[in-house]
Amino acid sequence: MTAREAVETSGAAERGRSVAAIRRLLPEEVRGALGRHFLIAVPFLWLGVFFLAPFLIVLKLSFSEVALAMPPYTPIAEWVDEAGSIHLRFTLNLSNYLLLVEDSLYRRSYLNSLGIAAVSTAVTLAIGFPIAYALTQVARRWRFALLMLAILPFWTSFLIRVYAWISILKTEGFLNQLLAWLGLISEPLQILNTNWAVYLGIVYSYLPFMVLPLYASLERIDVSLMEAAADLGCRPIKAFWVITVPLALPGVVAGSLLVFIPAVGEFVIPDLLGGSGSIMIGKTLWSEFFNNRDWPLSSGVAVILLVLLVVPIVLFQRLQLRRTVG
Amino acid sequence: MSRDAERLRRGRAAWAELAAQPFIRVVGVSKSFGSYAAIDNVSLDIYRGEFFALLGPSGCGKTTLLRMLAGLEFPTAGRIEIDGSDMTRVPPYERPVNMMFQSYALFPHMSVEQNVAFGLKQEGCPRSEIARRVREMLALVQLEPFAKRRPHQLSGGQRQRVALARCLVKRPKMVLLDEPLAALDKKLREKTQFELINIQEQVGITFVIVTHDQAEAMTVASRIGVMERGRIVQVATPAEIYEAPASRYVAEFIGDVNLFEGRLLDTANGTARIRCDDAACDFLVEQTVNAEPGATVWLALRPEKLAIDLASPEAGAVNQLSGTVLDIGYLGSLSVYHVQLATGKQVTAVETNRARLVRRPISWNDQVHLTASPEAAVVLLR
Numbered sequence: 122m123t124a125r126e127a128v129e130t131s132g133a134a135e136r137g138r139s140v141a142a143i144r145r146l147l148p149e150e151v152r153g154a155l156g157r158h159f160l161i162a163v164p165f166l167w168l169g170v171f172f173l174a175p176f177l178i179v180l181k182l183s184f185s186e187v188a189l190a191m192p193p194y195t196p197i198a199e200w201v202d203e204a205g206s207i208h209l210r211f212t213l214n215l216s217n218y219l220l221l222v223e224d225s226l227y228r229r230s231y232l233n234s235l236g237i238a239a240v241s242t243a244v245t246l247a248i249g250f251p252i253a254y255a256l257t258q259v260a261r262r263w264r265f266a267l268l269m270l271a272i273l274p275f276w277t278s279f280l281i282r283v284y285a286w287i288s289i290l291k292t293e294g295f296l297n298q299l300l301a302w303l304g305l306i307s308e309p310l311q312i313l314n315t316n317w318a319v320y321l322g323i324v325y326s327y328l329p330f331m332v333l334p335l336y337a338s339l340e341r342i343d344v345s346l347m348e349a350a351a352d353l354g355c356r357p358i359k360a361f362w363v364i365t366v367p368l369a370l371p372g373v374v375a376g377s378l379l380v381f382i383p384a385v386g387e388f389v390i391p392d393l394l395g396g397s398g399s400i401m402i403g404k405t406l407w408s409e410f411f412n413n414r415d416w417p418l419s420s421g422v423a424v425i426l427l428v429l430l431v432v433p434i435v436l437f438q439r440l441q442l443r444r445t446v447g
Numbered sequence: 448m449s450r451d452a453e454r455l456r457r458g459r460a461a462w463a464e465l466a467a468q469p470f471i472r473v474v475g476v477s478k479s480f481g482s483y484a485a486i487d488n489v490s491l492d493i494y495r496g497e498f499f500a501l502l503g504p505s506g507c508g509k510t511t512l513l514r515m516l517a518g519l520e521f522p523t524a525g526r527i528e529i530d531g532s533d534m535t536r537v538p539p540y541e542r543p544v545n546m547m548f549q550s551y552a553l554f555p556h557m558s559v560e561q562n563v564a565f566g567l568k569q570e571g572c573p574r575s576e577i578a579r580r581v582r583e584m585l586a587l588v589q590l591e592p593f594a595k596r597r598p599h600q601l602s603g604g605q606r607q608r609v610a611l612a613r614c615l616v617k618r619p620k621m622v623l624l625d626e627p628l629a630a631l632d633k634k635l636r637e638k639t640q641f642e643l644i645n646i647q648e649q650v651g652i653t654f655v656i657v658t659h660d661q662a663e664a665m666t667v668a669s670r671i672g673v674m675e676r677g678r679i680v681q682v683a684t685p686a687e688i689y690e691a692p693a694s695r696y697v698a699e700f701i702g703d704v705n706l707f708e709g710r711l712l713d714t715a716n717g718t719a720r721i722r723c724d725d726a727a728c729d730f731l732v733e734q735t736v737n738a739e740p741g742a743t744v745w746l747a748l749r750p751e752k753l754a755i756d757l758a759s760p761e762a763g764a765v766n767q768l769s770g771t772v773l774d775i776g777y778l779g780s781l782s783v784y785h786v787q788l789a790t791g792k793q794v795t796a797v798e799t800n801r802a803r804l805v806r807r808p809i810s811w812n813d814q815v816h817l818t819a820s821p822e823a824a825v826v827l828l829r
Contacts, residue, residue: 348519349552351539353566353617367556 183420217421238384249331314396338372476525487677500664503674545614752823
């Protein structure tokens with residue numbers, strides 16, 4: 122060790138010692154609590170700054186009115202001079218929410234979104250479960266490679282992948298050419314700009330979100346449980362339903378929520394693949410915000426969407442809690 | 448104790464009688480995984496009501512053999528019969544056999560009750576009968592208060608009993624136990640061994656246990672099959688295995704043993720004389736040895752059968768060795784002496800500490816004399 126290194130190490134050691142000395146001044150329980158609180162504070166701070174604060178802004182916006190101004194809405198609190206006395210006036214405008222409830226366009230958008238998301242989630246589950254199950258059955262050395270294949274689409278931009286579906290699905294696209302070449306159809310099928318294309322796009326895009334949690338929970342199931350079931354007189358197919366499926370339930374719930382929640386608010390897929398008939402709430406929100414420049418109304422749309430999504434999230438939390446408590 | 452004696456008698460009758468029909472027959476069974484032969488041409492007969500132990504080090508194929516009895520693996524060659532019917536290729540869910548897994552394999556999403564009832568449900572048993580038999584079984588393993596618990600809310604010993612109850616409730620023709628007590632601590636394991644024996648007596652079902660613990664095998668089993676690298680090398684009662692091992696492998700695997708290589712000098716009047724160069728001694732052993740004089744044989748001498756003394760034995764004593772005490776292991780109940788002979792060979796002798804050790808009579812570096820009676824040693828040909 123050179124002299125300089127020695128000095129540097131001793132310097133570092135001294136610094137370490139002085140930090141330790143300061144820490145030692147604090148009582149034991151305070152030191153522990155400080156560490157814990159700091160650890161918990163980081164994610165809370167993050168959520169507070171990047172989720173709660175923006176949401177409160179959106180919530181505030183949803184109670185104002187559209188105005189020809191910059192920014193294009195009225196304030197909900199302002200100083201007014203009334204008969205000489207200056208006071209703060211609050212204006213809570215509920216018309217946005219009333220419109221959202223009364224106008225069938227929004228109701229249909231919400232219901233459509235929930236319906237499309239629910240059906241897509243069910244289809245994703247139906248496709249994802251066999252994939253995840255097959256992954257747990259192949260030899261261990263192949264699993265990593267196969268899992269990588271499941272994640273591989275993420276290496277290409279989501280937008281580009283959705284665009285690619287356009288060229289596959291359009292009337293003169295690959296799919297129609299293939300079907301025509303096979304002689305299965307004489308007229309090209311109209312798939313693009315229908316709900317079918319939206320379903321296809323969502324299932325394709327969100328499949329990995331279903332497969333990964335399913336794989337994680339299926340992989341944890343001890344092989345000897347299936348052997349024990351067989352030993353006790355249970356045929357393999359039945360054992361799959363009474364042992365494997367119930368034990369994979371946490372994965373099913375997690376995967377379904379990971380697909381359902383973003384699918385409800387999906388904008389890109391219905392916008393690019395869906396037709397004018399397939400109204401989803403994401404598209405409605407977009408047009409309110411950018412085309413109509415109605416910030417307050419689109420804020421209301423977003424708030425209600427969030428409330429609708431909070432319900433399944435809370436249910437999921439309950440389930441998780443019940444599982445951990447036993 | 449009398450019940451144990453009765454068990455031994457009852458068990459002994461089965462395999463000692465020539466007319467007895469084996470209940471389980473393993474005939475020339477082999478099992479390979481790829482190019483690796485896990486089981487190599489094993490034949491084995493197990494009788495009704497036996498508590499049979501498969502004993503061997505890890506990797507000797509004992510679990511593979513057990514899994515073939517359960518139907519979880521199929522033999523590459525050979526035949527397995529249970530109660531007269533060929534079960535070689537019958538899947539596990541159609542066999543009258545239940546297995547207790549080493550991990551217990553309890554269904555984590557079911558209560559104790561549901562776990563035990565699972566097998567009966569598969570049979571399509573009426574609900575009232577399921578409830579009654581599950582209750583009886585939980586009473587047998589003393590788990591009634593825990594019927595509604597989930598497996599993760601139980602202790603290791605309780606889980607083990609749920610697993611046992613789940614096997615027994617189906618009243619199988621045979622129960623297979625794969626290292627059933629390996630997960631328990633020593634005290635509980637020893638207690639559970641006796642519980643297993645009691646339960647087996649009460650239900651009267653044939654038990655086959657796989658274990659690597661020779662003390663466990665000797666405690667619970669009526670007969671032991673010792674396995675070595677996919678073969679069964681000896682099948683006998685615990686006492687026979689210990690006192691008359693078939694080979695050096697068995698002698699060394701079961702308990703501790705001093706082994707001497709020697710040359711058979713002569714065999715007269717049922718007494719063999721063996722010259723052991725590494726002990727610098729001619730041993731006299733009361734045993735009829737089926738070998739020609741001059742053949743290489745091995746002499747196995749258990750440490751507790753060697754008497755250790757500071758005084759030299761009287762003139763004319765046979766089978767005596769002398770050496771220096773290298774090391775003493777005080778185990779409380781026993782003292783283990785490691786003695787180095789003049790030839791350099793190390794020998795172990797064990798003495799029971801009958802009196803409290805106030806002053807150790809034998810100490811390090813003492814010159815000691817070891818003697819063994821002619822009945823103490825056993826001559827091995829392999």
